[in-house]
Amino acid sequence: MASVEDTTGRDALLNAADLKSGKVLDIGMGGCACMAFYLAHKGFDVTGIDRSSHAVHRARESAKGKRLKGAFVARRADATKLPFDDGAFDVVISFHSLHHINRPVLALREMFRVCRPGGKVLISDLNPTGSKLYKHKHDAARLLAAVEREARRLGAGVKTTDTRLDRLFVCAKEG
Template sequence: MSTTTTTTTTPRNTYGLGYEASQVQHHEWRTAENSTAYLLPHLRRAVEQNPGLRVLDVGAGSGTISASLAAYLPEGELVATDISEAILERARAHAAARGVRNVTFRAADAYALPFADASFDVVHAHQVLCHLSAPVDALREMLRVTRPGGLVAVRESDMRMWCFWPETPALERFHRLAVDVMLANGGQDKGGRQLVSWVLDAGVKRDDVEASFGTWCYSTPEDRRAWGEAMIGRLKEGRMRSKALETGLATEEEIEEMVKAWEEWIRTDSATLGIMNGEVVVKKA
């Protein structure tokens, strides 16, 4: 596979939702165990063959996945990138608080990673491509910095595939709003189901792709609180709220109804939310 980055005429957007606490709070629920189970068997085998594995985590955000992935690399290293220096500071603090020493952090654009060709054994991205207007370009860049024989692992939610209870009108309205805001920001609402097509468009052969789907389930009181409070935060402040109001996607009254619905959802013992995620592991030729 060529290591030359392919140019595109597709406009490239920036991360539209921002890094306010309301936006990143529920990201910090994520760990390697609950969000990269599809990758971990591959990672363990790779470490057995090469204990000094070098891993890149693209769009790492708050770094909770990065820090927990690093635990699987006792003799290796993980480099975590994000376009925001502010969120990388939060990620550094998280890693330091947990005594993780084999992670370094670097500001980087997913469309132009500041690394040489074939620099990493494994390149990982989680819920990154769905925010991009040109996800295939970012995949080509991830492939470029992966060594031949190495792995690219990507997981993306499919925003059309949410399953929640109670199925109230206000929560259904929130789901539609979340999709509409994602699209208004230039992102992708069907990333989970499109992953295989994206990697093929990036130049990967189908025989080199392992595809799967995985789920998140928010049902325990702690999980409901983590998700529900984050959604309430998005509705009360931050870019989701401002985007919804400035584009007419929702009114103040509708937003308040959604806030009350999430508050009730948190308190409801039978409440649950399932989200489907597409997953691919690519072996670079």
């Protein structure tokens, strides 16, 4: 997994989305909470969720030693059943987490639900090359196709960008 210093993948997604400010939800933040901290360093107010209590504990502990410009809150939650109101966030992100989630399309629907009208849903996930490199067993091409199909079905404007290892989705939720 990329380190906090290795910002290439994160910047690619943020640049593609042209993010400036807002209230962000990061699903499947992981114990490193790399994307979540990266955004909080830039001044975004970030809520990170993970279904693993160990990951949430690690993220909270490492937040104590950081000087973040924005707020950071870590919560234990399942991405397929988010404990937030409809439209609660300006931006909802999944960075390298969808392929870890058992029901990724359900998680995607939840991401759209908690994103405000006119907000953005951002996804970066491994393409077949990246999946092979990281020795993941999932069918990356199938997952990416399902993400794009569902995002379009939900009525979002979807822009995709391919990097060497990832496909990035910038989805604009209808206003």
